[in-house]
Amino acid sequence: MIETLDELELIPPPHQDRRLVERVWTPLWPKLLAVVLVLAIWQLVHLTGWKKAIFPGPGAVLSSLWDQARTGLLWHAIGTTVQRAIIGFALAVLIGAVIGALVSRIRPLRAAVGSLITGLQTLPSIAWFPFAIILFGITNAAIMFVIVLGAAPSVANGLITGVDYTPPLLLRAGKMMGLRRLSLYRYLILPASLPAFVAGLRQGWAFAWRSLMAGELLVVIANRPSLGVLLSTDQDQADMVSATAIIIVILILGIIVHTLFSVADRAIRRRWGLDVQV
């Protein structure tokens, strides 16, 4: 009897038998169309002759991009920038997670620094650069320092929010099962905070990336080509074509990372059953 009822009640799994081509193409074509539209509008503005001497058309920029992609310099610069981003963000995540974990569990600590973390989150991290440069000089450390200060508060706040919003019913269930203190934290509160934590990571990444770009423009380290240094050089040489090409590179890198976060977010939602469409 009960097995029959179960069969009747089970939600049939969503159709997943679409072909690969279709699965890739369906979300892709609006994006491609948008890119084509932007290029077309850009080209139109260029054709009107607005600021003709300095405003480049897409053709010149894309060919500059192609030329730069064939030299080692651009790739070297991307390597430096991405490496800094990864190390800086990893540090921020580590520090942010530790602070978030401590603040969310220790009441007096929360009262003391809870609002400070939110305050730091709203502080534009570029404001830290004079401080960082005086403290560390024109070094990589100055850039890392600002990335961590920019991103760690968001990471910490994401974890704190997740812990705060752990459903009380689940906490009661966990306590009834005999989960206490550390085990309660490890097996219940931390996994329950995962979605909010990932949201915090995502926001932290956005801050880290901005801080890094600002840092590379302000803290130009000699003989260490990075995207910021290339941009800075273009500015000095009034090379609008190359500057625009570098901006496109930065934009693409941003989109790639954003996509990675989206994939992680969707995976969690699917696992938890938060993506069920009614």
Added chain:
Amino acid sequence: MSDTAITEKATQTKTVVRLAGVSKVFGRGAHVVPALDNVTLDVPTGEFTCLIGASGCGKSTLLSLVAGLERPSAGEISVTARQVALMFQEPALFPWLTAQGNVELALRARGTGKSERRQRAAELLDLVRLNGFGAKRPHELSGGMRQRVALARALAQNADVLLMDEPFGALDAMTRDVMHDELDRIRDGRELTVLFVTHNVREAVRLGDRVVVMSSHPGRVAAEFAVPIPHPRRTDSAPVAELAATITDRLRAEVAR
């Protein structure tokens, strides 16, 4: 031989949950809200006791007190159970774990080793007729199936007292009926004491050895009814309906008071 019979008799009549003059108030000062007032209740080992009453009779508070999640404001509660488990109207399963994982976590909390955990959880899922569903996540299961995972999880805590707070309240009538049969089947041959809160009188009569009617604001024990109807019972059978009608009248008198 006769000695064993006597011991069995003794354990059967032993009280496992005892509430003596228990009161519970929420808030303090001028905003104090009395939830339970001078409740005295003895639950013998192995008995299925149903608590019934209108909203505000403090049924859920009473379960929280017995579960040890809250402390009484006055009076004494003694629970001599090996382990108490609590089930809610919501299954309260962890969405990041599979059905099997949810049951295993209860075993892990008790310090059960890995391989034993896996085996025991599979047995328990089998017991609630969910073999083959261990790898499913809660959202992939129906309401009745989730509540059975929650039951398996409660049993995994090796509980001999099971507190159930309207556990089938969110299920449709047909599923609820089948869940009643399942609960009877699972209790059969186990010494499992159940304290079951519901606002459905027929459900109380269908399941309980005894039905305790509570009054509201504040919650008090208003009346007790023994249920001498032999098992197996049916919710729609005449004796169940008859006793349910008597209890409903008593309950209405309580609400009107």
